[in-house]
Amino acid sequence: MTLMNLARAVVVGALLLTAPAVLWARTPGARTPGAQTQSTKPPAAQEGFVPVDQLPGQEELPAAPLVAAAYGVAWGAVLIYLYSIRKRLAAVEREMTDVARRIESAGRR
Amino acid sequence: MKRLFPVLLILCIGLFAYAPFLIVAAPYESTMGLVQKIFYFHVPTAIAMFTAAFTCGIASAIFLFARRPGADRVGLAAAELAVLFGLIVLISGPLWARKAWGVWWQWDARLTSTLVMWLVFQAYLLLRRFGGPGSEKLSAAVAIFGAALVPFVYWSVNMWRTVHPTTNVLPTLDASMRGPFLWCTAAFLGLFVLLLTARVELESRRARLDELYLALED
Numbered sequence: 001m002t003l004m005n006l007a008r009a010v011v012v013g014a015l016l017l018t019a020p021a022v023l024w025a026r027t028p029g030a031r032t033p034g035a036q037t038q039s040t041k042p043p044a045a046q047e048g049f050v051p052v053d054q055l056p057g058q059e060e061l062p063a064a065p066l067v068a069a070a071y072g073v074a075w076g077a078v079l080i081y082l083y084s085i086r087k088r089l090a091a092v093e094r095e096m097t098d099v100a101r102r103i104e105s106a107g108r109r
Numbered sequence: 110m111k112r113l114f115p116v117l118l119i120l121c122i123g124l125f126a127y128a129p130f131l132i133v134a135a136p137y138e139s140t141m142g143l144v145q146k147i148f149y150f151h152v153p154t155a156i157a158m159f160t161a162a163f164t165c166g167i168a169s170a171i172f173l174f175a176r177r178p179g180a181d182r183v184g185l186a187a188a189e190l191a192v193l194f195g196l197i198v199l200i201s202g203p204l205w206a207r208k209a210w211g212v213w214w215q216w217d218a219r220l221t222s223t224l225v226m227w228l229v230f231q232a233y234l235l236l237r238r239f240g241g242p243g244s245e246k247l248s249a250a251v252a253i254f255g256a257a258l259v260p261f262v263y264w265s266v267n268m269w270r271t272v273h274p275t276t277n278v279l280p281t282l283d284a285s286m287r288g289p290f291l292w293c294t295a296a297f298l299g300l301f302v303l304l305l306t307a308r309v310e311l312e313s314r315r316a317r318l319d320e321l322y323l324a325l326e327d
Contacts (some may be wrong), residue, residue, distance in 0.1 A: 063144035070147045070201040081193050085307050092314045097322040
């Protein structure tokens with residue numbers, strides 16, 4: 001039983017000792033001494049950035065809907081304003097006709 | 110002006126009808142691409158907004174110092190147009206900025222001063238609507254301050270560091286882009302004159318209606 005425990009401890013200890021070495025060996029460029037100096041990795045300060053022309057398609061903001069929205073808003077606002085002028089003019093015209101009729105009927109009396 | 114109205118209307122329709130062809134044919138700007146096409150509506154509407162603000166300020170000053178009711182009508186009409194064109198500028202600008210700058214809005218000098226100027230003309234209209242008797246004089250004074258903001262808004266990009274392009278862009282514009290830009294500017298200025306004429310006519314009819322009501326009371 002003690003021998004069994006001893007064997008287990010040796011296996012676990014061996015795994016713990018060798019695991020970092022195995023992981024390090026799997027890292028690209030780790031096996032060759034001086035590999036880091038020869039790689040084309042960007043400087044540390046640029047690691048977090050991706051040039052705009054290398055962005056994946058889904059991350060690029062499409063311009064067409066923005067252009068269409070801008071032109072749509074311009075035309076929408078002008079048309080709504082035109083409609084409001086027309087509506088207000090019609091209301092004033094109606095009121096003028098009504099008041100003129102009342103003045104006329106008051107003059108007859 | 111009423112005689113010129115149909116001629117100007119036809120001219121304006123022609124200008125706006127041909128504008129899309131010129132805008133599509135204009136070359137893409139090298140860094141911004143398609144989204145730069147907003148420029149052909151954004152800047153002309155800003156010019157129309159400045160024109161409306163100046164018209165409102167000058168008409169209001171004439172009303173205040175020379176007591177001409179006609180000038181007050183022009184001032185009111187121009188204030189509404191300053192708000193209308195300002196709204197287009199303040200919406201089309203962020204749509205362009207979202208793609209070009211990566212943000213919808215920046216509290217920089219140009220954008221903030223434009224918003225403040227737009228709010229001044231909104232204040233003018235609110236004062237006219239809810240100010241009661243005598244609000245014409247008070248709102249005319251507000252309009253003069255609103256018009257005085259125009260040079261500040263225009264020069265803000267040169268005086269302070271902003272993300273917005275400076276006033277150097279238009280004089281150095283490539284000839285292939287200048288043509289469509291001037292075309293659209295002419296179209297929007299024509300539209301400004303048309304809308305101003307229609308809106309002044311509405312105010313003139315309202316003044317006539319008030320006279321009719323007075324005649325009815327007599």
